[in-house]
Amino acid sequence: DAKTTQPNSMESNEEEPVHLPCNHSTISGTDYIHWYRQLPSQGPEYVIHGLTSNVNNRMASLAIAEDRKSSTLILHRATLRDAAVYYCILSRDPSNQFYFGTGTSLTVIP
């Protein structure tokens, strides 16, 4: 099975950048790397995804190691609304099923 490993928790000061790491040493060549976040009483919500190259969108950036065995989600300026559990996920063909990690609980300090 595909597996991702994340720190259980991290803290960040408001308006500071946050780097959330993920290890996925068992990644296969066609597995995509996804990041989702989850607020209490809600389902996981899409943040960003990529395959090999670094990716940017309005929410975050995704830095993928050259060997693809690790990645980092970057929130450029943390806000209080970014406090959530962040999941690093691999998706695998043919069904595109998601393999979730245990998630990192991000606390943003005002």
Next chain:
Amino acid sequence: EAGVTQFPSHSVIEKGQTVTLRCDPISGHDNLYWYRRVMGKEIKFLLHFVKESKQDESGMPNNRFLAERTGGTYSTLKVQPAELEDSGVYFCASSQVIPSNEQFFGPGTRLTVL
């Protein structure tokens, strides 16, 4: 546009009873997934539908679980008979045609088996 909805939000039943969870995907999404998180574990894949067909059931834990998607619209997940270890949160997600990659998740159904 309405998101993925799940019903009920909470269910408490006794061991040996039957429970049916329902998921309504986003309109037009052919792909529908069920996942669950049991106590202290990661969210795990259960199965994948494309329209009304089961494409991948590899995550279904045993034959006490039955998923259906009649007509390719909403889906139900029945647990019969429920056991204590079935307690957890059951999520449904939907997506457009592969390779869409993005899955849209519902809020989940919290199942408690006493």
